[in-house]
Amino acid sequence: MNSQITRRGFLGGAVLLGGAALVGCAPDAQRQQAASPGTLQDGTPRRGGRLRLGVVDGDRAGTLDAHKPLTIGSIIRGFAVYSKLWEWNAEMNWSPALAEETEANADATTWTVRLRQGLEFHNGKTITADDVIFSARRLTDPALGSPWAALLFTLDRERIDKVDERTVRFHFKDGKGFVPFPDTFTNFGAIVPVDYDPAKPVGAGPYKLKEFTPGQRSLFTRFENYFKDGQPYADELEIIDFQDEASRIAALQAGQISLANGIGADQVRLLQGDPRVSVVVSQTSNWQSFDLNLSKEPFRDERVREAFRLLTDRKELVERALSGHGRVANDLYSPQDPTFDRSIAQRPYDVERAKALLKAAGQENLQVELVSGEGGDAAALVFAAQAKKAGVTVTVKKVDAATFNGPRRLDWTMSTGGLLTESFLSSALHLDAPVSAANKTHFSDPRFTELFEQAITQPDVARRAELVHEMQRIQHAKGGLVIWGFNDALDAVSTGVGGVVPEHTQFATWRFEKLWVKETT
Structure with missing residues (x-):
């Protein structure tokens, strides 16, 4: 099947976008x-x-x-x-919900969505295209200040067209394509009526x-x-x-x-x-990580970042912090994405090499504070013990959820992390892309930015995979995410x-x- 987007039939109501969104679940036995x-x-x-x-x-x-x-x-x-236009199915791919049909044009610069017939809100009002347009504009309204609006940073709020009572066409800024639109809108794109009042919420x-x-x-x-x-x-x-x-x-x-x-x-x-x-x-492919703030010492130095990756005993973390309910990761997210680069070798556990890198960086006897949020305490304590083997003193600071996710959430020098798995591009929009919603690591690389801007507009899965593979090699070598495990x-x-x-x-x-x-x- 040609992987380039064309006007085509629908599979269960969801269009196949260059292999990026495959509809259907694995067999029950699996x-x-x-x-x-x-x-x-x-x-x-x-x-x-x-x-x-x-x-x-x-x-x-x-x-x-x-x-x-x-x-x-x-x-x-x-x-x-x-309810939303699309929902996450059991395989963490988007599949139709309120949407009956979804279609992107050849270069993903427009997405056309048609609602199912006879949909209702809780108050009996029929769901129409007007409600879809209102919902998309409300989510991305700067006045609302939703932290999730950044996931739709390229949506042109002024060019959401009502084709008919059940059909909406979305456009994107500068006439560029936006491949992960269903993924990003599925996150927090609930459809609500045009007279929506969050104090008296009505949904579907x-x-x-x-x-x-x-x-x-x-x-x-x-x-x-x-x-x-x-x-x-x-x-x-x-x-x-x-x-x-x-x-x-x-x-x-x-x-x-x-x-x-x-x-x-x-x-x-x-x-x-x-x-x-x-x-x-x-x-799941939900991941657990230690997030290094690259805007602060000592993590401005790539040698220190590499040392922290090498002194991380991932197998022990999975066994002790997750009680075996997970599997080892390799500092890269979204392994279920069809563009994931599986050729990148698993990073070894090498304390001696970590010590040598720290010495070369002038960071022997390094002391670092690791801020732990809800659910990260076990991993933080295991890692602190591991770091001692390389001469690094890690002081674990436990904070409550409100503090961890509060105004200082992007300022911690090192902190525990983790996220729900999504497609690679959608995950990047959460984490370390140039327009990410919460870039705790402050990762910024000119080549990575250039590749991301190309990948997010590239509907052909094979061509997009080439871009993603290079992006992942940059992340693996220079990024600030020490993704040590995938948790059940x-x-x-x-x-x-x-x-x-x-x-x-x-x-x-x-x-x-x-x-x-x-x-x-």
């Missing part, structure tokens, strides 16, 4: 390899009952704003209330908001006219906020909640042998809940429309 023996896939879906999900979220203020979710709790609540998701007490709980009721026939199954969904993992796990074991997403690997051991709970393991997503699920299936994402317990209560009272 996904099942990532599941624990107790994965809850049995049973026939039934209607009724209340699902109760516990989340750990340090934000006491809370928010339900569709386009400005700032914490994990806000993002998860958005999965209940809102599987559940309607009934009650919301920020920092405590939110209650939702089933949306009967949800666009997926027969779903959702439960009458109600309740999301309860916890301040720490221990209290959330205790609530799960006591039957006060039925789902706990993204539990720590250390919690798995506590749940082993409990017949009331199953742990669902999803093998671990979800704890009561045996009274059905429909939780392992994926290659972290969304197994967020697919609220697919989950059901096995027994209702």
Whole structure:
């Protein structure tokens, strides 16, 4: 099949863009390899009952704003209330949701999207092209100040055309193509009505908001006219906020909640042998990293950066920090992307070479502070012990989520990191591209910038791969991300809940429309 974009038929409603967005999931047997023996896939879906999900979220203020979710709790609540043009499927590729058809022109300078017939918001209003245009403009409105607007930096807000009541055509600045448009818009591009009020949110998701007490709980009721026939199954969904993992796990074991997403690997051991709970393991390409700030000493020096990569025992980090629930990484993200360069050799663990590089850089007996955010403490402490072998003293500073993600988030000299896997270009827009949303490493390389600007407009997958391969070699040699591992997503699920299936994402317990209560009272 010609990899150049042309006007073509649609596969399941999503166009194949040079191989960048492949629709469909791996066989169930392949996904099942990532599941624990107790994965809850049995049973026939039934209607009724209340699902109760516990989340750990340090934000006491809370928010339900569709386009400005700032914490994990806000993002998860958005999965209940809102729907998007596209959604992430089980293989972490975009697939159609509200969109019936998606088509890019030959050079990806325009994307045309047609809505499904008869879509409704929670208030009964028909979803039209006007709502899509409003939503895209709201997300990218500087006045809103969404941190996610940068992901759509090239969208021309003034040239979003209404073709008809169900069809919208998107254009991009300077007439340039934008290959990762569906990826980036799928992140936080919820479709809301033109009279949207975040204080009284209306969406098109599987559940309607009934009650919301920020920092405590939110209650939702089933949306009967949800666009997926027969779903959702439960009458109600309740999301309860916890301040720490221990209290959330205790609530799960006591039957006060039925789902706990993204539990720590250390919690798995506590749940082993409990017949009331199953742990669902999803093998993902979500990565864990140590982020080096290249705008500060000692990491301005490439020799120091290389030394830190070499003194990182990745296998030990996976075994100890992730309790074996993951796999070793090689300082590069998005291994599932078809343009990923698999020829780059795995960086070795070499303490002696690291010591030699530090000596050459005049950084013997180096002392560095490593700031650890929520979930990064175990890795930080393991790394600190590893660094001692090379004569480096790493002081771990633990901070709460609000501090870690606050005004200083781009200023730490060294910090723990990690991100949900996406396509290479979309991930770069989050991390280290010249227009990235949160460049913690302050990575800036003229050749990398030049290549990125070419790649993001290149629809041909083979030509784009050549550009990405060179970009990844630059990242591997000069970048500030020490990506040491890919972690599994671990979800704890009561045996009274059905429909939780392992994926290659972290969304197994967020697919609220697919989950059901096995027994209702």
